[in-house]
Amino acid sequence: MTKSQIDALLKRIEGTEKGGNERAKAIVNRIIRDLFYTIEDFNIQPAEFWAAIAFISEAGQNQEWGLIAPGMGFEHFLDLRLDEAETKAGIVGGTPRTIEGPLYVAGAPVVKGFARLDDGAEEDKGEILFMQGQVFDMRNKPIPHAQVEVWHANLEGFYSFFGPPQTPFNLRRTIITDDLGRYGFRSIMPKGYSVPPNGSTDRLLKLIGREGNRPAHVHFFVSAPEYRKLTTQINIEGDPYLWGDFAFGTREGLVPPIKRLSPSEAKAKYGINRNVASIDFDFTLHPERKDVVSTVVERARRTETAAV
Amino acid sequence: MTKSQIDALLKRIEGTEKGGNERAKAIVNRIIRDLFYTIEDFNIQPAEFWAAIAFISEAGQNQEWGLIAPGMGFEHFLDLRLDEAETKAGIVGGTPRTIEGPLYVAGAPVVKGFARLDDGAEEDKGEILFMQGQVFDMRNKPIPHAQVEVWHANLEGFYSFFGPPQTPFNLRRTIITDDLGRYGFRSIMPKGYSVPPNGSTDRLLKLIGREGNRPAHVHFFVSAPEYRKLTTQINIEGDPYLWGDFAFGTREGLVPPIKRLSPSEAKAKYGINRNVASIDFDFTLHPERKDVVSTVVERARRTETAAV
Numbered sequence: 001m002t003k004s005q006i007d008a009l010l011k012r013i014e015g016t017e018k019g020g021n022e023r024a025k026a027i028v029n030r031i032i033r034d035l036f037y038t039i040e041d042f043n044i045q046p047a048e049f050w051a052a053i054a055f056i057s058e059a060g061q062n063q064e065w066g067l068i069a070p071g072m073g074f075e076h077f078l079d080l081r082l083d084e085a086e087t088k089a090g091i092v093g094g095t096p097r098t099i100e101g102p103l104y105v106a107g108a109p110v111v112k113g114f115a116r117l118d119d120g121a122e123e124d125k126g127e128i129l130f131m132q133g134q135v136f137d138m139r140n141k142p143i144p145h146a147q148v149e150v151w152h153a154n155l156e157g158f159y160s161f162f163g164p165p166q167t168p169f170n171l172r173r174t175i176i177t178d179d180l181g182r183y184g185f186r187s188i189m190p191k192g193y194s195v196p197p198n199g200s201t202d203r204l205l206k207l208i209g210r211e212g213n214r215p216a217h218v219h220f221f222v223s224a225p226e227y228r229k230l231t232t233q234i235n236i237e238g239d240p241y242l243w244g245d246f247a248f249g250t251r252e253g254l255v256p257p258i259k260r261l262s263p264s265e266a267k268a269k270y271g272i273n274r275n276v277a278s279i280d281f282d283f284t285l286h287p288e289r290k291d292v293v294s295t296v297v298e299r300a301r302r303t304e305t306a307a308v
Numbered sequence: 309m310t311k312s313q314i315d316a317l318l319k320r321i322e323g324t325e326k327g328g329n330e331r332a333k334a335i336v337n338r339i340i341r342d343l344f345y346t347i348e349d350f351n352i353q354p355a356e357f358w359a360a361i362a363f364i365s366e367a368g369q370n371q372e373w374g375l376i377a378p379g380m381g382f383e384h385f386l387d388l389r390l391d392e393a394e395t396k397a398g399i400v401g402g403t404p405r406t407i408e409g410p411l412y413v414a415g416a417p418v419v420k421g422f423a424r425l426d427d428g429a430e431e432d433k434g435e436i437l438f439m440q441g442q443v444f445d446m447r448n449k450p451i452p453h454a455q456v457e458v459w460h461a462n463l464e465g466f467y468s469f470f471g472p473p474q475t476p477f478n479l480r481r482t483i484i485t486d487d488l489g490r491y492g493f494r495s496i497m498p499k500g501y502s503v504p505p506n507g508s509t510d511r512l513l514k515l516i517g518r519e520g521n522r523p524a525h526v527h528f529f530v531s532a533p534e535y536r537k538l539t540t541q542i543n544i545e546g547d548p549y550l551w552g553d554f555a556f557g558t559r560e561g562l563v564p565p566i567k568r569l570s571p572s573e574a575k576a577k578y579g580i581n582r583n584v585a586s587i588d589f590d591f592t593l594h595p596e597r598k599d600v601v602s603t604v605v606e607r608a609r610r611t612e613t614a615a616v
Contacts, residue, residue, distance in 0.1 A: 060368015
């Protein structure tokens with residue numbers, strides 16, 4: 001169809017809008033316009049359109065939109081846009097942010113200073129990991145009683161409350177830093193995983209010649225009153241997909257070195273007579289700025305209640 | 309972000325595509341690019357983005373994408389594009405096509421010549437409708453043994469197999485025209501209805517200042533070997549939303565006049581001593597053309613088995 005025919009149809013559709021939310025209308029109309037022109041420019045046939053609708057619908061039923069969004073680069077793009085908004089406001093440096101992903105669960109047990117994240121089920125299957133550090137402000141002053149929320153996958157690539165049953169809140173804790181801003185935890189070294197095989201995300205990625213690999217990583221929310229909330233993750237160095245994350249989440253400054261401790265070294269440092277891996281990682285937060293877009297992102301998240 | 313920064317990110321994302329389906333890649337990349345620029349141009353915030361993702365997902369779970377697609381004008385746009393493809397190939401005239409909607413069910417009972425569509429449950433609540441006509445080719449020659457698939461909603465606006473339980477295939481039949489190309493049926497005059505209150509479609513429409521009214525109508529697939537399949541509907545004249553269909557399905561040439569027959573007239577014509585409404589409507593099909601895009605549209609449809 002000609003541009004004027006398409007624009008006439010768009011105008012007719014938009015003409016049915018009376019009132020409503022001006023911003024929502026403008027955005028919806030823009031998206032519809034772009035899609036109409038995509039249909040026209042690619043001469044998309046009805047069967048192709050309905051296959052796309054079936055895909056969109058099925059991915060909703062599969063709960064996979066939270067994977068498709070990062071997989072198509074949107075979540076990383078939103079991070080870069082937040083970076084830019086902060087840079088424009090003079091907020092630079094500090095720990096880089098990166099994607100949250102879809103698997104955070106609110107309500108994890110709150111522990112002061114040091115937590116053990118794993119329930120022991122995989123203690124003999126993987127490498128024992130200790131990770132520790134401090135939360136600082138931009139002047140290198142420790143932030144006491146900061147909140148370090150941490151979550152990661154088990155050795156099968158599953159998060160507690162999603163996938164095969166695990167102990168509630170396995171590999172999830174909220175750690176409160178001590179008076180020196182210190183946090184620490186013991187866990188199992190996470191492994192990389194892939195998106196659910198033959199799920200909507202996997203099929204979309206394969207269709208466009210991609211793979212759904214997520215290199216090993218650990219997620220964090222780090223927050224404290226009067227500071228800007230940090231959403232980030234660290235990646236595990238050496239993972240073959242370290243820079244091949246399907247979600248584009250790996251960033252410079254978020255791949256700390258790993259120290260391997262012998263049983264005697266581990267015994268001296270952690271009181272455990274086994275080989276362990278150890279990661280030191282500090283977080284640096286910016287002071288809150290009411291005049292800059294908030295880093296507290298509202299999105300649908302699951303909430304569970306920790307057993308008392 | 310600047311255009312060159314956004315384009316660099318898009319290039320990085322596209323750079324992960326190795327192989328795959330070239331057409332799918334081009335279309336997916338176009339859609340992602342357009343959405344990235346929509347996010348940038350409207351300065352869409354993370355909470356807005358995640359609200360959209362939650363909406364997309366929920367509409368999949370609600371099975372409402374089949375309503376949103378026509379509601380946003382896409383299904384009508386596809387019809388206009390088919391019209392144009394046919395016009396370019398010299399296929400003009402005949403009965404206009406219009407949208408199928410999401411509620412066709414394959415497998416309806418097959419009846420020769422004349423069918424009663426309703427199960428009698430609403431016989432005393434609504435107006436009895438008789439509809440009849442012939443299926444013609446473009447030279448006005450009747451097409452015997454053509455297939456007239458007909459389906460419509462009950463007085464509550466629900467289709468059998470969707471919504472509150474009804475007799476299987478209530479208000480759905482496949483009628484085979486007789487030797488003179490004639491079809492006919494008795495049913496209950498359908499009423500208009502609206503999209504499910506507070507469903508995804510309803511909430512989206514309200515957000516952009518629209519309403520989800522669907523004027524009373526009857527759906528048809530009309531087909532015969534060697535002819536182009538026709539997907540269409542007739543609208544019931546006088547409906548207050550006749551030209552306010554949220555799905556943009558009403559078209560000139562598809563709003564036949566309704567005759568009201570007195571009991572004596574009905575007795576003479578249909579053998580029923582009651583007030584009835586009567587609609588005459590003929591369908592005209594084009595001969596099949598293998599060189600023109602097919603009007604047989606593949607999409608996910610439900611199939612049920614008629615009781616024997």
